[in-house]
Amino acid sequence: MIAAARTILRKDLRLELRTKESVPAMTLFTLTVYVLFHFGLDRDSLDGELAAGVLWVTLLLAAVIGVSRLFAAEREQGGIDGLLLAPVDRTSLFLAKAAALFLFLVAVEVVAVPAFGLLLLGPGLGGALPELLTILALGDVGIAAVGALVAALAAETRARELIVPLLLLPLLVPVLIACAQATEPLLRQDQGPEDLGRWLALLTLYDVVFVLLSVAVFDYLLED
């Protein structure tokens, strides 16, 4: 199972490296949204709640792009038949797709978070880096698990482009709440983390529930 998942993941990463479809588009999108927020809010620098909100809303919107492209190659080139005919169970497909999405998100954040610090954020990012990285990692796990599930759900429908954002964003509201609330004190002027533990606990709970749930129901998707 793990070996099969690793093979599919390697295929996805190689595909991304060669076509450069998802990650550059998602990164470009985050920068565009920063510009939109700059003009929409008419602010040169943000801090605290506003900064955390702008950062996480931007990342979630970028995730929508990644999720709607997650099964694109399989759909357009008919590769899904190959995957389904292969004697591997669906769990490995889910693990591979979620891992690919996770890595895409990390790659986007490597650019998007420093860019946010540079363009919009008032206080520096350096002080609370370990906490911020933990929040980002836990948030990405949740987005990746739910994202892979939603991508598989939407892959076989006619109104795919509609279903993905409508389904993904409400499902990610708890992630947004936990991440934004946990990040908010880190982005204030001269203030350390507070209440970090309970938000990380909520994120962890969300991640565990949705990873297990997706593994349990993924078998029923993408068969025939």
Next chain:
Amino acid sequence: MYSKGFKPLAAATVVALATAMALVFFYAPLDADQGFVQKIFYVHVPMAIASLCGFVAGGIMAIRHLRSGDSSWDMRSYVAIHISIILGVGVLATGAIWAKASWGHWWVWDEPVLVSFLVVVLLYCVYYPLRFSIEDRERQARYSSVFAIAAGAFVPLNFAAVRMAEAYTHPRVLSQTGGNLPGEMRLTFLVSLLAMALLFVTLWKLELISKNASMQLKRLKRRLAEREAVAA
């Protein structure tokens, strides 16, 4: 197949609803600081509870569908979610009216239950486009069930998250729906809750009967058309 015991159920619903309304208007005391408008509580809260239980029940029926492969469970789950969404819209409307009357605003973001409810209703509204954009019957049932299960698990998580976020900024001193209701109000509330639960089950059964009947009619029409084609 679904019509067994429908008539007594419908009769019980009518009796329970009438009793609940009578209790609400003639028995339950007026609230000391909210006055008459507080009576919307006897519609709003039971409706919210029935709707949330319907969402979760839809998820459980979806699990049964996936386990047994019996498509009638998918139909049950679909109808449960359908009725819950209708009640859910009612909850948002009555909640907005109550908020306007007692706090002066149509919408308050620091009421965690209302906000979570909005997110849940927004999510479940996607059930329809998802279900009806899949043509293949069997696949439609399977995908809808997966959605119902994921969304059913999401409901309690979302409530926990929203409550945590609101409690953080606005500590709730007094719980409005907590166990500290005076006796007469509590009795009225419980009867209203029972009436709403019965109403839910009745509507659910009625919708199932009608869906079943129209499916049967379609089948018979098809058979008739085939026979006519053979005769011609």
